[in-house]
Amino acid sequence: MSENLPLIYVSTLLVILVVAAVVILKAIIQSRLSENTFGKLQKKLKERKGTSEDYYQLGSLYLDKKLFVQSLGLFEKALKDKELPAENKALIHNAMGYAYFAQEQYDIAIRKYKDALKYFPEYVVALNNLGNVYEKKQLIAQAVEAYDQALEIEPDNKIAKRRAESLKKRLVTSDS
Numbered sequence: 001m002s003e004n005l006p007l008i009y010v011s012t013l014l015v016i017l018v019v020a021a022v023v024i025l026k027a028i029i030q031s032r033l034s035e036n037t038f039g040k041l042q043k044k045l046k047e048r049k050g051t052s053e054d055y056y057q058l059g060s061l062y063l064d065k066k067l068f069v070q071s072l073g074l075f076e077k078a079l080k081d082k083e084l085p086a087e088n089k090a091l092i093h094n095a096m097g098y099a100y101f102a103q104e105q106y107d108i109a110i111r112k113y114k115d116a117l118k119y120f121p122e123y124v125v126a127l128n129n130l131g132n133v134y135e136k137k138q139l140i141a142q143a144v145e146a147y148d149q150a151l152e153i154e155p156d157n158k159i160a161k162r163r164a165e166s167l168k169k170r171l172v173t174s175d176s
Contacts, residue, residue, distance in 0.1 A: 034061065052081035056092055068099040075099070090120035094129060101133055109133045124150045128159050140167050 041058040044050055050058075059074035075096045079089065097112030110133055116126040131146035147164035150157050 034064070037061065052078040052084050052088065052092075056088070056095070059092075060095060063095060063099060063102075066102070068103050071099050072096060086119040090116040090123050090126065092116075093119065094123065094126045097126070097129055097133070101129070101136075106133050106137050110137075122153050124154045124157055124160070127153070128157070128163075131160065131163060135163070135167070140171055143167055144171065 038058070038061045041050070041054055041061070045054060045058065055074045055078035059071040059078065062068075062071035062074060075092050078084070078092050084092075093112045093116035097109045097116065100106075100109035100112060110130065113126050113130040113133065116123055117130070120126070127146050127150035131143045131150070134140075134143035134146060144164055144167045147160040147167070150160035151164065154160070
């Protein structure tokens with residue numbers, strides 16, 4: 001057994017290195033794909049007017065890079081499309097809400113999440129985001145209400161379930 005110990009250690013180390021290499025390689029490939037898409041969209045939108053999908057996609061890439069102001073401008077351009085389906089408008093307003101939330105502009109984020117819900121009332125992600133921003137503003141009752149609405153639509157929603165339970169416990173202890 002003791003003579004096999006070095007072989008076991010080397011094999012284990014090799015497995016760890018292979019797994020790490022695969023994870024790193026996957027991250028590099030994803031990053032390259034994202035950067036290629038980013039460059040192509042920037043070039044396309046400089047040369048000519050793009051579609052609302054182009055603006056949304058580039059705005060989302062800016063969000064990933066935490067360039068919130070630039071993303072908001074692109075989302076505004078995406079919303080100018082009069083033919084845009086309601087669900088797409090909801091996606092864009094939700095993304096704008098996220099950008100404002102990340103900049104700690106909570107009141108504007110709330111407005112944007114509510115706009116998303118006007119276009120698509122069953123949008124669970126927007127309801128979760130709305131609950132989250134209410135939590136940040138210490139508006140616990142409104143946060144619980146948003147999470148409860150999300151749970152009505154999607155009863156197995158782990159985020160809404162966990163946050164609503166936690167907040168309801170806080171409400172009970174603060175009422176006592």
